[in-house]
Amino acid sequence: MRVIQFASKTFDSDLAGFCQGASVPKDIQDTVTAILADIRQRGDEAVCYYAAKFDGAKLRARDFRVKPAEIAAAAKRLPAAERKALVAAHENIVAFNKQSLPKDWLGKNKHGAQVGEINHPIRRVGLYVPGGEVPLVSTVLMTATLAKIAGCPEIAVFTPSNSQGKIADGVLAALDLIGIDEVYRIGGVQAIGAAAFGTLTVPAVDKVFGPGNAYVCEAKRQVFGTVGVDSLPGPSEVMIIADESTNVTFAAADLLAQAEHGSGREKIYLVATSAEIIKEISDEVQVQLKLISRSEKTQRVLANGFLAIEVKTLAEAVKVANYVAPEHLELLVKESAHKGLLRDITTAGAIMLGNYTATALGDFTAGPSHVLPTARAGRFFSGLRVADFMRRTSVVRYDKASVKKAEPVVSAFAAMEKLDAHGRSVKIRAL
Ligand SMILES: NC(=O)c1ccc[n+]([C@@H]2O[C@H](COP(=O)([O-])OP(=O)(O)OC[C@H]3O[C@@H](n4cnc5c(N)ncnc54)[C@H](O)[C@@H]3O)[C@@H](O)[C@H]2O)c1
Ligand SMILES: [Zn+2]
Known part of the structure; x- marks a missing residue:
């Protein structure tokens, strides 16, 4: 863990330097470029090669797609309590995300012409479900549920298998629950390349x-333009803003929870109003580290990806949060400060309010999608919503009366832009 003070002369560059660590280094960029080029050229053959290299899975192209019977069997095997959890989480996710289903609308502009917007689901979407370190069963629900609400006609899911070519029962059972049957047991850059460029399979x-x-995440960034991509959600991040009212045990547990994802590039931030609070919480992190099963990988994040920031006021904490744009932001501060912080913090992916709101509630079951921007992309991206699975077309309809009203405006623009044919095309309708 590193501690820096907001008041320090080098604070801005120290914070910027730490955040820079969340961006993708050149060697990873180059590796990704090379794999994508190979997938584009050799298709399935290259996918097989990288699945063997990175996941240890000996797959033939005809094995990529998971058979319906395998999905059904996994769903059947899932213990009742786990199935019940999937259903409960799904209910909250559906209820939350239905709220943001975009609506078509039709109105009139100042000329009296009809104008409006219509929305359509994106025809064919690819969902990535991480599975390198641990099978992210919840990610199935946090992406596929939204795609279904949007009404996407084709939903293909990509997730890495283990070295035996197997996918975790929970992941397949979640897909079964949502009703998705196009599933490929391929992950990593090769999955993103196959999804973006297409292969024979x-x-x-x-x-x-x-x-x-x-x-x-870098593969998605590089295929952007060939296909659409969502918010570039990379290794997890959490920032906790703490004051004297923070529950130290809860805060330490939540820092450890996001550190445990295990890719090793996760980032955790503790912003506190005194050095004592930082010490109490970071000591407690060390105590609780001994209680969790993934402690070795988590320790790596604690050593390299843990920044504590001492501030004098919550106004300073706001500045830090808005710069970092953390994926998850826990405001474990006195209740009287909540309203002001919600008003002033404008870049967080998801805000968890009050001592009882663990980030893990949002990860699994609260309702909003846990797919959230990281590495400061929260400055310009938001968390995943149903609208991201849709696209919009604007519609305009003029009649003779309304075109007459618009003609002088068009003629003036046509003259300014020296585009005679534009002006003429409207003038002849207004005669
Ligand atoms: N931001 C969000 O919304 C959000 C939500 C959930 C999870 N996450 C993050 O997702 C990540 C999941 O990571 P993961 O590793 O467990 O699974 P993953 O499925 O994302 O990645 C595994 C794949 O990475 C590839 N890979 C690994 N090492 C490689 C190398 N040296 N060269 C080329 N390719 C390589 C392999 O193909 C492997 O199949 C975690 O960091 C977690 O924090 C983020
Ligand atoms: Zn998490």
Whole structure:
């Protein structure tokens, strides 16, 4: 862990330097470029090669697609309590995300012409479900549920297998629950490349979604333009803003929870109003580290990806949060400060309010998608919503009366832009 003070002369550059560590280094960028080029050229053959290299899985192209019977069997095997959890989480996710289903609208402009917007689901979407370190069962629900609400006709899911070519039962059971049967047991850069460029076995998609490690995230960035991509959700981040009212045990547990993802590139931030609070919480982190099962990988994040920041006021904490744009932001501060912080913090992916709101509630079951921007992309991206699975077309209809009203405006623009044919095309309708 590193501690810096907001008041220090080098604070801005220290913070910038630490955040820079969340961006993708040149060697990963180059690796990704090379793999994508190979996938584009050799298709399935290259996918097999990289699945063997990175996941240890000996797959033939005809093994990529998971058979319906395998999905059904996994769903059947899932213990009742786990199935119940999937259903409960799904209910909250559906209820939350239905709220943001974009609506078509039709109105009139100042000329009296009809104007409006219509929305359509994106025809074919590719969802990435991480599975390198641990199978992210919840990511199935946090992406596929939204795609279903949007009404995407084709939903293809990509997730890495283990070295035996197997996918975790929970992931397949979640897909079964949502009713998705196009599933490919391929992950990493090779999955993103196959989804974007298409191969003989994998038809190309129109947009790729979902979180992943630095390789997956960088692959999505590089295929942007060939296909659409969502918010570049990379290795997890949490920032906790703490004051004297913070529950130290809870705060330490939440820092450890996001450090445990295990890709090793996760970032955790503790912003506190005194050095004592920082010491109490970071000591407690060390105590609780002994209680969790993934402690070795988590320790790596604690050593390299843990920044504590001492501030004098919550106004300073706001400045830090707005710069970092953390994926998850826990405001474990006195209740009287909540309203002001919600007003002033404008870049967080998701805000968790009050001592009882663990980030893990949002990860699994609260309702909003856990697919959230990282590495400061929260400055310009928001968390995944149903609208991201849709595209919009604007519609305009003039009649003779309204075109007459618009003609002088068009003629003036046509003259300014020296585009005679534009002006003429409207003038002849207004005669
Ligand atoms: N931001 C969000 O919304 C969000 C949500 C959930 C999870 N996450 C993050 O997703 C990440 C999941 O990472 P993961 O690693 O467990 O799974 P992953 O599926 O994202 O990545 C695994 C794949 O990475 C590839 N890979 C690994 N090492 C490589 C190398 N040296 N060269 C090329 N390719 C390589 C392999 O193909 C492997 O299959 C975690 O960091 C987690 O924090 C983010
Ligand atoms: Zn998490």
